[in-house]
Amino acid sequence: MKVIGKDTERVDGLALVKGKPVFADDIAIKDMLHVKILHSPVAHAKILEIDTSKALALEGVAAVFTHKDFTPHYYTTAGQGYPEPGPRDMLILDSTVRFVGDRVAFVAAETLEIAEQALELIRVEYEELPCIFDMEKAMTAGFALHPSEGTSGIHDVSRNVAAHLDAELGDVDAAIKTSDYVFEGTYSTPFVQMASIEPHISITWLDDNNRLVIRTSTQVPYHVRRIVAEVLDIPVSRVRVIKPRIGGGFGGKQEILNEELVAAVTLKTGRPARIEYTREEELFAARLRHPELVTFRLGFDNNQMLTAIDLNILENCGAYGPHALTVMSVTAQKALSMYKAPSIRVNGDGVYTNLTIGGAYRGYGAPQAFFPLESLMDEAAEQMGIDPIDLRLKNVFQVGDDIPIAKILGEGREGFPMVLYSTEIAACLNQARELSNWDQLRHQQQTGRFRKGLGVAVAGQGSGIPGIDMGSAFIKMNEDASFNLQVGATDLGTGSDTALAQIAAEVLNVSVDKIIVYSSDTDLTPFDTGAYASSTTYISGSAVKKAAEICREMILEQGKKLLQVESAEIIDTSVVAADGASMSYQDICTKSFYTEEQVQIMGTASHMSYDSPPPFNATIAEVEVDTLTGVVRVIKVVSVTDAGQIINPKMAEGQIEGGIPQALGMALTEFMPFDEKGRPINLDFNSYHIYTALDMPELVVRFADSHEPTGPYGAKAVAEIPINAPAPAVTNAIYNAVGVRVKHLPVKPAQILHDLKL
Amino acid sequence: MKIQFELNGQLVDATAHPGTTLMEYLRENAYYSVKHGCDHGECGACTVLLNNKSVNACLFLMHTVEGTKIETLESLSSHEHIHPLQETILNAGATQCGFCTPGMVLSLEALDREKRDSDENDVRDALNGNLCRCTGYVKPVEAGLEALKTRKGQSK
Numbered sequence A: 001m002k003v004i005g006k007d008t009e010r011v012d013g014l015a016l017v018k019g020k021p022v023f024a025d026d027i028a029i030k031d032m033l034h035v036k037i038l039h040s041p042v043a044h045a046k047i048l049e050i051d052t053s054k055a056l057a058l059e060g061v062a063a064v065f066t067h068k069d070f071t072p073h074y075y076t077t078a079g080q081g082y083p084e085p086g087p088r089d090m091l092i093l094d095s096t097v098r099f100v101g102d103r104v105a106f107v108a109a110e111t112l113e114i115a116e117q118a119l120e121l122i123r124v125e126y127e128e129l130p131c132i133f134d135m136e137k138a139m140t141a142g143f144a145l146h147p148s149e150g151t152s153g154i155h156d157v158s159r160n161v162a163a164h165l166d167a168e169l170g171d172v173d174a175a176i177k178t179s180d181y182v183f184e185g186t187y188s189t190p191f192v193q194m195a196s197i198e199p200h201i202s203i204t205w206l207d208d209n210n211r212l213v214i215r216t217s218t219q220v221p222y223h224v225r226r227i228v229a230e231v232l233d234i235p236v237s238r239v240r241v242i243k244p245r246i247g248g249g250f251g252g253k254q255e256i257l258n259e260e261l262v263a264a265v266t267l268k269t270g271r272p273a274r275i276e277y278t279r280e281e282e283l284f285a286a287r288l289r290h291p292e293l294v295t296f297r298l299g300f301d302n303n304q305m306l307t308a309i310d311l312n313i314l315e316n317c318g319a320y321g322p323h324a325l326t327v328m329s330v331t332a333q334k335a336l337s338m339y340k341a342p343s344i345r346v347n348g349d350g351v352y353t354n355l356t357i358g359g360a361y362r363g364y365g366a367p368q369a370f371f372p373l374e375s376l377m378d379e380a381a382e383q384m385g386i387d388p389i390d391l392r393l394k395n396v397f398q399v400g401d402d403i404p405i406a407k408i409l410g411e412g413r414e415g416f417p418m419v420l421y422s423t424e425i426a427a428c429l430n431q432a433r434e435l436s437n438w439d440q441l442r443h444q445q446q447t448g449r450f451r452k453g454l455g456v457a458v459a460g461q462g463s464g465i466p467g468i469d470m471g472s473a474f475i476k477m478n479e480d481a482s483f484n485l486q487v488g489a490t491d492l493g494t495g496s497d498t499a500l501a502q503i504a505a506e507v508l509n510v511s512v513d514k515i516i517v518y519s520s521d522t523d524l525t526p527f528d529t530g531a532y533a534s535s536t537t538y539i540s541g542s543a544v545k546k547a548a549e550i551c552r553e554m555i556l557e558q559g560k561k562l563l564q565v566e567s568a569e570i571i572d573t574s575v576v577a578a579d580g581a582s583m584s585y586q587d588i589c590t591k592s593f594y595t596e597e598q599v600q601i602m603g604t605a606s607h608m609s610y611d612s613p614p615p616f617n618a619t620i621a622e623v624e625v626d627t628l629t630g631v632v633r634v635i636k637v638v639s640v641t642d643a644g645q646i647i648n649p650k651m652a653e654g655q656i657e658g659g660i661p662q663a664l665g666m667a668l669t670e671f672m673p674f675d676e677k678g679r680p681i682n683l684d685f686n687s688y689h690i691y692t693a694l695d696m697p698e699l700v701v702r703f704a705d706s707h708e709p710t711g712p713y714g715a716k717a718v719a720e721i722p723i724n725a726p727a728p729a730v731t732n733a734i735y736n737a738v739g740v741r742v743k744h745l746p747v748k749p750a751q752i753l754h755d756l757k758l
Numbered sequence B: 001m002k003i004q005f006e007l008n009g010q011l012v013d014a015t016a017h018p019g020t021t022l023m024e025y026l027r028e029n030a031y032y033s034v035k036h037g038c039d040h041g042e043c044g045a046c047t048v049l050l051n052n053k054s055v056n057a058c059l060f061l062m063h064t065v066e067g068t069k070i071e072t073l074e075s076l077s078s079h080e081h082i083h084p085l086q087e088t089i090l091n092a093g094a095t096q097c098g099f100c101t102p103g104m105v106l107s108l109e110a111l112d113r114e115k116r117d118s119d120e121n122d123v124r125d126a127l128n129g130n131l132c133r134c135t136g137y138v139k140p141v142e143a144g145l146e147a148l149k150t151r152k153g154q155s156k
Helices: A013-017 A053-057 A112-120 A172-177 A221-231 A259-269 A279-285 A324-335 A366-384 A388-395 A425-435 A496-508 A536-563 A585-594 A649-669 A726-738 A749-755 B022-028 B084-091 B101-114 B120-127 B138-152
Strands: A033-039 A045-051 A061-065 A103-109 A123-128 A161-169 A181-189 A201-206 A212-216 A239-242 A273-276 A292-300 A306-318 A343-352 A450-460 A470-477 A483-487 A515-519 A568-571 A574-577 A582-584 A602-608 A616-626 A632-642 A698-703 B002-007 B010-015 B047-050 B053-056 B069-071
Touching (some): A013 B084, A033 A112, A033 A259, A033 A279, A045 A103, A053 A061, A061 A112, A061 A259, A103 A112, A103 A259, A161 A306, A161 A324, A172 A292, A172 A306, A172 A343, A181 A366, A201 A259, A212 A221, A212 A259, A221 A259, A306 A324, A324 A343, A366 A388, A366 A450, A366 A726, A388 A425, A388 A450, A425 A450, A425 A616, A425 A698, A450 A726, A470 A496, A470 A536, A496 A536, A536 A574, A536 A585, A536 A602, A582 A585, A616 A726, A632 A649, A632 A726, A649 A698, A649 B138, B047 B101, B053 B101, B084 B101, B084 B138, B101 B120, B101 B138
Parallel strands (some): A033 A273, A212 A239, A306 A343, A632 A698
Antiparallel strands (some): A033 A103, A045 A123, A161 A343, A181 A292, A201 A273, A292 A306, A470 A483, A470 A602, A574 A582, B002 B010, B047 B053, B047 B069
């Protein structure tokens, strides 16, 4: 292969390093209104009275919106396929507020300052209502946070259960009863934030034909179009969504967070409107990772082979349920797709609380699965007297295995059968073992104040949502043998535009600079479900490959016609007949445009897959625990990944290198505490600490040789997989260092000190 | 309020409301390489050079830049020309979403102007004020080290 598997300059790289105005907010629009939201200061209350007269009277205020301005229409802000798998439990503005940060009203004004001033002039009378802050008490609270009238898809309104799932294969209770070993543990993962450096930003205006244009930092342009059209009751044909470059998403921008508000302003006033979240708003009024309280029971026989996995999930959805069902489903699917066990069972409830809303965040339920699972596997290995790496090697799914959970648990409905066509997890584990010097360092006796330890964890993810995610591509040829590639796929900063260009270039026998990519514009690019669930390379990439193949076939056919031969082949960038006659791409296209057999050479294709081949990862962390302070320092992380054929090594490495610190943040430094009134405390980057250049441990990142037969050129996904294993690898390393088993993230030095028995 | 300062080599007579930050002024005047990430000097997305030092433009009220020399990333490259630091970052694959890249380039440029023999700790220290959620700083640090090493051999 000439292009696949090679580093190539990013198609957007030059503009980015030069700081060109390529992001959503890098644009000046005349007469633009600035929009600000009045957020609820209380966690649960009925709005008795809301007086906007003073705000409206302020000079420079163009409009103020309250719940009285909208006919109630329940929707979900989750940017997912249709019909949405989660509950419809939210209004643009409601007469009840359900968390500190909920929307009470919004204002459009000539300047940001006037909009902020206007917010202070809105008088709201609240009748405070009882709150639920502890997810374990949600189901028995005795009062419901959401109404049953109008909402839909809530599993059990009266018990505050947004979503529920249960599934069983085999007989788990019987298998546990007859197992030689049974291990059980309850673990929890906290609220954490995606913290893309670019905040959510949307700008709207009406074009010459009175159509609504939404320029927004989104991962899901087509879902934005569908949902905004629906909630504002305008036809989809009147909406155009454009995604320019975006400054990171990580799932946080798989949400219709503000687009509907600015769109409402523009539709009402006829003027352009802009909204941008502050960092503070990002932290308390955007979305967070759903905390989960997870209990695993693992049964093993005398040969240290799993007999049963029993999984119980309690998911904290926060005040509303976007992604409630699907995040929890992913926890179950990924936890039960790693190891082969004859009997498996899952039972899960996603419950409402009066806290910030859970959303989509890289890993999407899988980090919540692998922290407990891999911690308990570590415990099991110790108790059964086997090396933790060896225990995993014995129990992981192998090529050709059926993964039964995939069929019984799909996205909100039954799934599809799944067979594992590729896995190099054993190679990943073995390589990580070597690179970390596991066999030597793992057993070093530790003494003194600073104690080191090594821990291992494995994980899987998916490549798109089977039976649902769809991507499409359109390629047309130009007379200089360049090609326009138009895709609905959404590059959120990962480099997917470049990866897709590489796939097209490989098929068409041209260099990547001959592929001109234009993506994510609902008027000009074909449909794509969007950038989430690690789908772009696998799903959209397959669509690009098919479209390029159609285009290539048309070049060949057109070449044969022009050469007047029956058979020919493409060699480099020419069509060559058996007798040696040939015609270059340029000549073929130029003649096809202007003089002979006139036609546009082009290809268009879509792709959907019932397979979602899991990428796998093995991570070994080396830590040092200060036994005087309880502080944990990560020294080194070895991460070996099976992502199938790598399309672009540097970009793939970048995904892993960037995913690890996000996972370490969840393990050690990132935390969203709330006070007794449900008010979030960490509202800036000083207190919500994400990894800096100085915090980073040494990273050793490798890929296993792998080929996925169902993927484009053998590729699987790479975006989410790195975030799952580092947290349990770190906590297992802490156990190895000082014998303290961390069951609740983030790691708290005080807890380490408390549990330390030296 | 009138403020005079040097911006990317040109003397500027700026008019700004009291309370306007340098970041706001620069973005309002289409210096879009200066990004808005947090308003509190924590993320480094709005990094500019002030008298050759890298600073967060969101922390400077306009009256405090009177008489200073301000440089934004726009001044480092031209239509045809790209700064060696930018070239190294591009080739190293050190930009992902690219939102923090302008700030990183300027922090490295400030380090380069300040110090001749920078090691990895210096580079990490220089980038410590630039939060990045995409790269884990691996390739930016590699690129920074390589670029500064290459430039060390050249006259500045």
